[in-house]
């Protein structure tokens with residue numbers, strides 16, 4: 001067990017010793033800073049800190065997704081393109097375990113980015129808007145579902161987003177393992193998730209049964225915060241969405257491990 | 268005799284309909300440097316990839332230390348160190364961090380051992396620099412370092428002299444011989460430098476089009492006393508031939524100023540004395556030792572790739 005943690009340590013080293021990882025993290029924190037300061041300047045402090053945090057979290061989580069996909073798509077593919085996969089695999093570790101160590105380190109990076117976004121927007125906006133709010137800014141103006149406290153809502157929001165993030169990361173990881181090209185894996189997973197997902201409302205109007213079983217129809221879990229069954233007539237519920245996501249997740253993982261174990265390494 | 272550390276039994280690899288390795292059978296004992304020689308595309312790297320589990324076998328079996336590389340991979344690979352083709356490293360890490368990376372994958376490798384290996388391959392001065400600043404030869408040295416880090420019993424090196432300078436080649440050669448003779452490990456080297464193999468290896472297998480065509484023992488220096496073809500440069504060619512004929516030896520004219528003759532070590536001295544006694548000036552005497560290269564080209568017919 002301790003020995004296996006060394007593999008995860010190795011993968012972490014490969015993520016965090018690269019400048020690009022820090023550049024991405026820095027971009028994200030800078031954007032939080034930028035948006036908050038601009039907002040502060042133009043709103044003259046008349047806004048609730050919770051409004052700013054919700055908005056920033058909503059917009060910048062997209063960045064968390066993109067950066068996670070970039071790192072995750074690189075982790076297997078770059079070992080192939082650089083040829084280092086050969087020296088990595090000729091150690092007394094099965095391929096499955098090497099792959100698992102990579103997967104874990106990617107998940108840790110996704111969690112780290114999520115936490116950084118959450119913590120930095122919370123802290124910064126508390127400093128800028130929350131320290132001595134004007135009377136107008138004490139209450140959040142955005143109606144929260146079910147009269148929820150803002151902090152409780154945020155926690156749920158991040159929880160739901162993180163589940164989706166794990167599926168996205170797994171998809172990128174799978175494409176990276178199958179195609180051994182990080183560019184293709186990044187492009188394809190972002191296209192599938194962002195491009196196709198923007199057609200979700202359109203697709204939802206079509207009256208086919210199978211559409212309910214598409215992954216993209218279920219990736220936005222935040223709509224279930226407050227009420228786990230939607231009242232828009234679609235009849236979809238949180239548990240149904242989670243089961244669909246879970247099924248795809250298992251499929252992705254199975255395919256990734258199968259391909260990685262079977263492949264002849266001739267990089 | 269001890270049982271061989273590596274056994275290749277009827278190893279076959281097919282990709283699509285092409286047979287790349289065909290029924291290869293080979294045993295490697297400990298304590299020997301074993302050369303693997305073959306023209307481009309003959310299947311050396313493919314064989315090595317199968318030996319370290321990077322490629323599956325279509326048929327046959329590879330046993331390392333008694334364990335099957337396909338069925339008990341983790342046990343079989345435990346005592347193997349290898350370079351497969353170019354030793355690609357993580358360029359954005361320092362040489363030292365690259366070694367730490369591999370050291371973490373095998374329990375019991377201390378920092379002291381890492382530094383010891385760094386010293387051995389002569390990279391002390393640059394080990395803290397990023398690998399992307401290394402020259403080809405320095406990367407090759409780092410490749411050797413990661414291969415011997417965990418003191419393997421079998422060292423598999425695919426063209427390890429590629430990119431090394433003459434001093435580096437010599438050091439590697441001496442070091443490999445030392446490892447095999449003193450620490451008793453088996454070394455399996457493939458190389459294009461045929462003359463190198465001659466100096467480095469105890470035995471050499473020759474492979475062509477995926478088939479093993481010959482395994483031969485490289486003889487030590489004493490064999491140079493065997494009869495070989497001598498080329499003697501003289502001032503008077505005809506006079507030299509006649510003088511030798513008078514002494515009962517058959518020489519042939521070679522070019523304008525040389526004669527050729529078969530002789531062993533003692534014979535050469537006798538020929539020289541005979542010529543000098545006949546007042547013929549001898550400018551040079553060269554033995555035309557049939558090198559491994561000649562033998563290699565002879566067996567493979569100097570054939571083209573493909």
Ligand SMILES: Nc1ncnc2c1ncn2[C@@H]1O[C@H](COP(=O)(O)OP(=O)(O)OP(=O)(O)O)[C@@H](O)[C@H]1O
Nearest residue numbers: 266282287305306307308309310311312313314459
């Ligand atoms: N992944 C692959 N798919 C198809 N054919 C391959 C593959 N890898 C190698 N080959 C073929 O297998 C043969 C042997 O290749 P291999 O790389 O083992 O040769 P080699 O002896 O190492 O050559 P070199 O001296 O050039 O390094 C070649 O004909 C090559 O074209």
Ligand SMILES: [Mg+2]
Nearest residue numbers: 311312352425
């Ligand atoms: Mg080769």
